[in-house]
Amino acid sequence: MRKVAAISLVGFCFVMWMYIPFPFLIPKGFPPPVYRFQNNHRTKEGFELGRKLFYDGILSKDGNFPCSSCHQQFAAFATYEHRLSHGFNNQFSFRNSPGLFNLAWNRELHWDGGINHIEVQPLAPLLDPHEMSENLDQIIGKLKKDKLYPALFSNVFGSPGINSQRILRALAQFTASLVSADAKYDQVKRGTAQFNQYEKTGYEIFQQKCARCHQEPLFTDFSYRNTGMEMDSTLKDFGRMRITGRKEDSLKFRVPSLRNVYLTFPYGHDGRFSTISDVLEHYNSEIVESATLDSSIRKGITISENERFYLITFLGTLTDSSFVKNPLFADPRQGATDFAPADSH
Numbered sequence: 001m002r003k004v005a006a007i008s009l010v011g012f013c014f015v016m017w018m019y020i021p022f023p024f025l026i027p028k029g030f031p032p033p034v035y036r037f038q039n040n041h042r043t044k045e046g047f048e049l050g051r052k053l054f055y056d057g058i059l060s061k062d063g064n065f066p067c068s069s070c071h072q073q074f075a076a077f078a079t080y081e082h083r084l085s086h087g088f089n090n091q092f093s094f095r096n097s098p099g100l101f102n103l104a105w106n107r108e109l110h111w112d113g114g115i116n117h118i119e120v121q122p123l124a125p126l127l128d129p130h131e132m133s134e135n136l137d138q139i140i141g142k143l144k145k146d147k148l149y150p151a152l153f154s155n156v157f158g159s160p161g162i163n164s165q166r167i168l169r170a171l172a173q174f175t176a177s178l179v180s181a182d183a184k185y186d187q188v189k190r191g192t193a194q195f196n197q198y199e200k201t202g203y204e205i206f207q208q209k210c211a212r213c214h215q216e217p218l219f220t221d222f223s224y225r226n227t228g229m230e231m232d233s234t235l236k237d238f239g240r241m242r243i244t245g246r247k248e249d250s251l252k253f254r255v256p257s258l259r260n261v262y263l264t265f266p267y268g269h270d271g272r273f274s275t276i277s278d279v280l281e282h283y284n285s286e287i288v289e290s291a292t293l294d295s296s297i298r299k300g301i302t303i304s305e306n307e308r309f310y311l312i313t314f315l316g317t318l319t320d321s322s323f324v325k326n327p328l329f330a331d332p333r334q335g336a337t338d339f340a341p342a343d344s345h
């Protein structure tokens with residue numbers, strides 16, 4: 001009798017586990033997300049499959065460059081301390097790797113907005129010869145031969161088969177789930193913490209001088225702007241114009257979020273600024289005139305030494321330690337650790 005009860009209890013738990021919803025929680029004060037897992041129903045199993053793929057070198061040509069090699073959790077999923085990231089065959093990515101969080105709110109992805117859907121985004125790094133340098137047939141072939149993946153895919157999608165759409169959807173279940181909304185700033189907004197005097201002063205200066213582009217609560221208005229950075233003569237990156245072909249878009253880049261900004265250095269689309277202080281000095285005195293320069297900063301943004309101190313102190317309240325330590329987003333392989341920080345560039 002007891003045995004029967006035990007079996008039915010296990011059975012009940014299993015059924016519950018199958019049906020426990022895995023809701024995507026929208027943080028208080030955030031606008032509605034753009035990506036709502038339409039046609040890609042979010043489940044714990046789907047998320048776990050995406051997470052496993054994200055951390056698995058199998059998706060790259062030589063096995064050495066999983067997504068996580070350039071997107072490291074302790075750096076809020078940017079590349080720690082690198083201007084550009086290492087990819088296949090000792091090559092470098094074209095741009096500085098952004099942190100990955102709150103992606104479900106992005107209408108477009110990448111510094112130039114060249115990708116308009118989170119489910120197609122992985123094609124860029126997967127196929128880029130400087131990044132993972134692989135092709136889809138090879139990836140599908142490798143996953144099909146793997147001991148675990150066929151069953152995992154079948155379990156998530158309800159029928160056997162591994163194809164590119166399923167791979168991309170699984171990856172999106174993970175990347176779109178990376179929500180960061182528990183920094184001190186958020187706690188202050190929720191009324192569970194208080195800014196100290198320096199942070200408060202910094203916040204006020206931020207609202208006056210920065211928030212029109214780095215708009216709260218995501219700390220970006222998702223627009224593309226030319227902030228007067230002289231074009232790097234080797235990279236020759238025209239930004240948004242590469243996508244639209246319009247000369248009005250020359251040298252414009254997406255306003256990056258400043259959440260977790262202490263962790264995502266170096267800064268700028270090509271990682272040219274090592275510190276936040278360098279970025280502020282740029283706004284203060286190094287803006288280069290050009291036809292598409294944002295008219296609001298044509299004269300620069302005057303930032304005194306004191307203001308710089310307060311601003312940087314405020315930006316520290318955007319660090320979300322629980323996000324970068326969240327075991328749910330960590331490498332699922334037992335005993336795995338984040339890639340060790342390599343030497344800087």
Ligand code: HEC
Pocket residue numbers: 054059065066067068069070071085086087088093094095096097098099100103106108109110111112121122125126130131132171175
């Ligand atoms: C070799 C380093 C490298 C690898 C490997 C890599 N990425 Fe990236 N990732 C980058 C860089 C650099 C960018 C910025 C690209 C740009 O703006 O042109 C980026 C951008 C992104 C973005 C857009 C973020 C935003 O704010 O717009 C997402 C999402 C992303 N990567 C996910 C992934 C996934 C998923 C994988 C694995 C399939 C992956 N990346 C593999 C370097 C890498």
Ligand code: HEC
Pocket residue numbers: 206209210211212213214224225226227229252253254255256257258261264266267268269270276279283294296297301303311
């Ligand atoms: C006119 C819009 C605008 C204003 C105003 C503005 N920013 Fe920016 N900010 C941008 C854009 C666009 C970038 C990306 C530039 C690039 O790399 O091409 C950026 C980049 C940054 C970065 C680098 C982030 C990273 O991840 O690479 C920091 C830090 C930053 N801004 C802080 C500030 C602060 C602090 C202020 C106020 C003093 C401010 N910004 C005002 C548009 C703006």
